[in-house]
Amino acid sequence: MSETSTASNGVNVEALLGARGAITENPDLAQFTWRATNTWKNGTHSVAEVENFYGLGAEQSHTRKFTFEGDHPLQFAAEDNGATPVETVLVALGGCLTAGVASIAQQRGIQLRSVKATIEGDHDIRGILGADPEVRNGFNEVRVNYEIDADASPEDLQALVAQSQKRSAVFDILTNPTAVTVNVS
Amino acid sequence: MSETSTASNGVNVEALLGARGAITENPDLAQFTWRATNTWKNGTHSVAEVENFYGLGAEQSHTRKFTFEGDHPLQFAAEDNGATPVETVLVALGGCLTAGVASIAQQRGIQLRSVKATIEGDHDIRGILGADPEVRNGFNEVRVNYEIDADASPEDLQALVAQSQKRSAVFDILTNPTAVTVNVS
Numbered sequence: 001m002s003e004t005s006t007a008s009n010g011v012n013v014e015a016l017l018g019a020r021g022a023i024t025e026n027p028d029l030a031q032f033t034w035r036a037t038n039t040w041k042n043g044t045h046s047v048a049e050v051e052n053f054y055g056l057g058a059e060q061s062h063t064r065k066f067t068f069e070g071d072h073p074l075q076f077a078a079e080d081n082g083a084t085p086v087e088t089v090l091v092a093l094g095g096c097l098t099a100g101v102a103s104i105a106q107q108r109g110i111q112l113r114s115v116k117a118t119i120e121g122d123h124d125i126r127g128i129l130g131a132d133p134e135v136r137n138g139f140n141e142v143r144v145n146y147e148i149d150a151d152a153s154p155e156d157l158q159a160l161v162a163q164s165q166k167r168s169a170v171f172d173i174l175t176n177p178t179a180v181t182v183n184v185s
Numbered sequence: 186m187s188e189t190s191t192a193s194n195g196v197n198v199e200a201l202l203g204a205r206g207a208i209t210e211n212p213d214l215a216q217f218t219w220r221a222t223n224t225w226k227n228g229t230h231s232v233a234e235v236e237n238f239y240g241l242g243a244e245q246s247h248t249r250k251f252t253f254e255g256d257h258p259l260q261f262a263a264e265d266n267g268a269t270p271v272e273t274v275l276v277a278l279g280g281c282l283t284a285g286v287a288s289i290a291q292q293r294g295i296q297l298r299s300v301k302a303t304i305e306g307d308h309d310i311r312g313i314l315g316a317d318p319e320v321r322n323g324f325n326e327v328r329v330n331y332e333i334d335a336d337a338s339p340e341d342l343q344a345l346v347a348q349s350q351k352r353s354a355v356f357d358i359l360t361n362p363t364a365v366t367v368n369v370s
Binding site: 015050071097098130132135137154157177 | 272281316342
């Protein structure tokens, strides 16, 4: 669409559409394995690193290693050396949806000026503390609220965010079950 | 249990058991709301901040603000300014399970020397690219592998990791569905 040239949100939509074409012809290229490593420090404090992944039929690297500190807060009798893992899930959700908002805005010719989201997760910690077996360990509910300043109508912004949600990996990961196996070697 | 005094993993189990008692008597204290904010920078690059949360019946703060860069990699025609959000989900899972391993080891009197985990998520990106409507957007499967050096038998380490999995908030978030609402204000 010629519309794509009218907005400048920093997303290379042509490259993404090209990738979609290549991957449709060769689905093996679409098989990715993302990785993180986690190393325990002390107490509930651990450090994670993200550097390499598999995709496009080969081993791939980020341009640098990304490091994350994780811990529990003082309110859990811990040292608060990093965000709580459940907060890190909310970070991932916001980052995924916002990347989608920018990409779809670019494709639709919507110029963004600012995009901000607040992400909240309600959590009854009786589950993780083993205080009530009827209470689940994870979030009861998650809410995301966007404030977007852009050259678009409120209806177009609603549709933009709805489409990002529809294509979001992390939204899917939260709202649908995934098989997770945990082993000790 | 007197066992708890024999290991020194940096987890205050007595405080956690006390919290469990207080919360069992007053479930309102167990209602937490965790938060993150996300601000778009350019392209698929955004920055998240984690600083405040609600819990124990009042607004709470971390000792400092935690900041996360999120982006897509060069292989997605993006600038790789931070980890990909799906990788951040793996970081959260590892951090949650490792905090559980340390806490439960402390409670069981198991002295940990080192704990390392690799976390991998298989992802068919035809979903997020809209190349095949039959392919889900999220992970097909996630695998976590622990290497633990501790004063414990292989069977005790298996049981330790299994109990961490059973009490993990992020494990539950990945393996079970959560309601997520996304709005534009």
